[in-house]
Amino acid sequence: MRISVFGTGYLGATHAATLAHWGHEVVGIDVDPHRVRRLAAARPPFHEPGFAELLTGGVTSGRLTFSTELDAVGDADLHFLCVGTPQLDGSRAADLRAVWSAVDALLPRLGAGALVVGRSTVPVGTATLLQQRLDEALGAGRAEVAWNPEFLREAHAVEDSLRPDRLVVGAGSDDAADRICAVYAPLIDAGVPVVRTDPCTAELAKSSANVVLASRISVVNVLAEVCEAAGADIERLTEVLGLDPRIGPHYLSPGLGFGGGCLPKDLRAFASRAAELGVSTAAQLLDAVDEVNTHQRHRTVQLATDLLGGTVRDRHIGVLGAAFKADSDDIRDSPALAVASALAAAGACVTVHDPKAAHHLAHRRDLRVADGIDSACAGADLTMVLTDWPAFAAVDPAALSAVVQRRVVVDARLSLDVERWRAAGWDVRALGRPR
């Protein structure tokens, strides 16, 4: 099939490369010429494990091209919308300008029977509004809007594209649903479950999944605070919870809370849309989830301050981690960076090391950037592990002892081997874990 993909962020680019891998002819369209040039030269503009190989395969086969020119859409009759829907400035709602401008750009290029398939995370009701726009501009029934949300995790985008756990196809007609299913024939043949539904439910399927995931993390973090107050151990507690098959062991890690370009903004956009729809209970619950999440950052800053005797001013803090999670160079709404920034604002001398995200910090005047763990922690009064990179968990505490000023570490992702660190003379502190 000939397919266009609008938006070549980690979601759109991975989607385009996956489609080409399955044999489709795909053009990725983006307004950013720098990004397009890199992708067209098979040079990934972001860190995503396995993506370079997938991209190179597509580009060298000639089936995967990238362009800033709308005319490159050519005779494609299936168009995926993979543009970003960030949080709107000064509001909790989603900013849908990129979605609307992609559809406006497509309008003059849509032939009869064209299918526009949204994959971006949008507030429920967006597909209906887009369909109205197409009907008004082109005449009713000429082009159709459907929704086929993605559930990709950053750092696992390739794996999640090639082996997703479900496909959601939200279309108003059987013909549109069949055409979307045909795109994914290799997955459907491999037995990936498909849920066919209406566009509204498909839109909600995505944002609801993120809302459930975010809520789960905040529940675990509230439990961690109760553990702390009661002298219990959150790690053993989550182990017990995870053994209940109805709860399951995944996505139960306590600590610094969630961040990134998806969960926080999707949670807020959902709350905002729920309020618009008059469902105030949903908005209240989700606002509390958000508040609990931000509270973890404050609690971590407070823990660091307490460990430094009540003030961080002029104290040296070695921060390990800037990305919002391991295996990613994304610092959007990063809890690690929020904590590092807050400590620097309070007067600490903060040196940050991150294996992939450090390049984003080059312009920061309040943070020093180190290219290694030892140099970040040299002379540190406090060491903080704020992102769950395996390289941090693998640090030899005995060797690190030689470079720091004081052997005190905040394990904000509960990722260190406590016994090992304690045996090397470290005071290891974590939210929700007994001293």
Ligand code: UGA
């Ligand atoms: C999330 C969802 O997991 C994907 O299914 C979804 O497609 C994606 O958003 C999206 O909307 O595009 P992602 O943001 O890549 O994926 O990251 P996650 O792995 O879900 O982690 C999100 C945040 O939660 C990270 O900051 C992570 O450190 C934190 N987290 C995760 C915890 O604090 N505890 C956990 O147990 C799990």
